[in-house]
Amino acid sequence: MCSICAAGFGTLGDMSIVQNLETVRARIRSACAAAGRTPESVRLLAVSKTFPAEDVRAAHAAGQTAFGENYIQEGVDKIAALHDLPLQWHCIGPIQSNKTRLVAEHFDWVHSVDRFKIAQRLSDQRPDDMTPLQVCLQVNTDGGETKSGVRPDEVLVLAREVMTLPRLVLRGLMTIPDPVEGFEAQMALHQRATALFEQVRTELNPPQWDTLSMGMTADLEAAIAAGSTMVRVGTAIFGGRTYAH
Ligand SMILES: *Cc1c(COP(=O)(O)O)cnc(C)c1O
Secondary structure, three states, X not given: OOHHHHHOOOOOOHHHHHHHHXXXXXXXXXXXXXXXXXXXXXXXXXXXXXXXXXXXXXXXHOOOOEEEEOOHHHHHHHHHHOOOOOOEEEEOOOOOHHHHHHHHHHOOEEEEEOOHHHHHHHHHHOOOOOOOEEEEEEEOOOOOOOOOOEOHHHHHHHHHHHOOOOOEEEEEEEOOOOOOOOHHHHHHXXXXXXXXXXXXXXHOOOOOOOEEEOOOOOOHHHHHHHOOOEEEEOHHHHOOOOOOO
16 A cells, blocks of 8 residues: 555544445435435445545445445555455556556456456456456547547447456446536436447347446436446545545
């Protein structure tokens, strides 16, 4: 773990994490109610990037089991520090080729696959004694050239290729839309991902296609209204991130 994380700067303390989790769960419940969806149809992924293992432990004590990490080495260190707990770990950050082995050997899920070469390495490197790696394809719904994510018009091709890989299970799509103000504008962006999600189901029908990973602290209500099945929430649970890696 990086020295700054280990020092625990910027952490809220256990009581606040417990309260914040309750608040986020209530937000999810009311967003589901407003959208006519059952609360069980949306999973909460707690994004613990930059926060120390002790904060993850506090969230687990309050019933949270799924955690997301952006920075692979930081995630691997936290997974090791918390191996006594039955947690599920999701890699949600960019993956360089030289980091695929760490991801394949330590994480349960990856949300950020946007190239076949990375998917192939993850499948090749997934240890035989682990369950297959659960994968979402990251899609760049805004079309920004510099952003991570596969282009919308390339999603079907990549999904078809990833379905052939023996040690991966293709579960769905992930998207990080540009921040915009207002429910309607946020929802319009999320709906682009929802449309692609439905298109893959219609055209390829992957056997376990059930995950639309979208919505963060600022836009989870709009994401749920648009059909998200997994929201990735950091700030509203662990507090503000006081520095960037
Ligand atoms: C940091 C991050 C989140 C959480 O964002 P918050 O605004 O803190 O809730 C979700 N998804 C990804 C990919 C992230 O990098």
